[in-house]
Amino acid sequence: MVQAFEGEYTQRVDKKGRMSIPADFRRVLLSGDPEAEARGNPRLKIVYGQHLKNCVQAYTINEYQRVIDDIYAMPRERSADQKRLAHLYVTQSITLDVDKDGRVILPKSIRDKLSIEEGDVYFRGLVGTFEMWSNDIFQSTVNADIDDWLDGMDDDFDPLSLLGGS
Numbered sequence: 001m002v003q004a005f006e007g008e009y010t011q012r013v014d015k016k017g018r019m020s021i022p023a024d025f026r027r028v029l030l031s032g033d034p035e036a037e038a039r040g041n042p043r044l045k046i047v048y049g050q051h052l053k054n055c056v057q058a059y060t061i062n063e064y065q066r067v068i069d070d071i072y073a074m075p076r077e078r079s080a081d082q083k084r085l086a087h088l089y090v091t092q093s094i095t096l097d098v099d100k101d102g103r104v105i106l107p108k109s110i111r112d113k114l115s116i117e118e119g120d121v122y123f124r125g126l127v128g129t130f131e132m133w134s135n136d137i138f139q140s141t142v143n144a145d146i147d148d149w150l151d152g153m154d155d156d157f158d159p160l161s162l163l164g165g166s
Helices: 023-031 061-072 076-091 108-113 135-151 159-163
Strands: 008-013 018-020 043-047 055-059 093-097 103-105 119-125 129-134
Touching: 008 018, 023 119, 043 061, 055 061, 061 076, 076 093, 093 103, 119 135, 129 135
Parallel strands: none
Antiparallel strands: 008 119, 018 103, 043 055, 043 093, 055 129, 119 129
């Protein structure tokens, strides 16, 4: 069974940039890092590319490697796109170690991207990845967008109908 990032959490970042990763997310990170057992703690990849306006994306080591493999496998005739994707996902990424207490230290550059010096970070699981947002920005933009989208649907709208399967 594949583990997925599920749920939503709010975690506090202190003045030094320390923040706990939600326990459910740590379990997924642990299962997605082939060196975690030997190291004692998992790692995660954070992507902060320009395509991410107010958030950052976090990946397990294995999931991130799949993205890198897909970029590498792009046809040569699309090399300009390959360079752009490499910039957004390779150049603009960092690896963080989760400590024995389940915490990471968010670098200042990531806190700046999230508009947080210290305060609440909103986590949302998106199956293969999770996002981190300033809690205030998430509530005022993404939640408002979802509300607007749902308001435009019929009362009996089932979001799962978008999957198209049976």
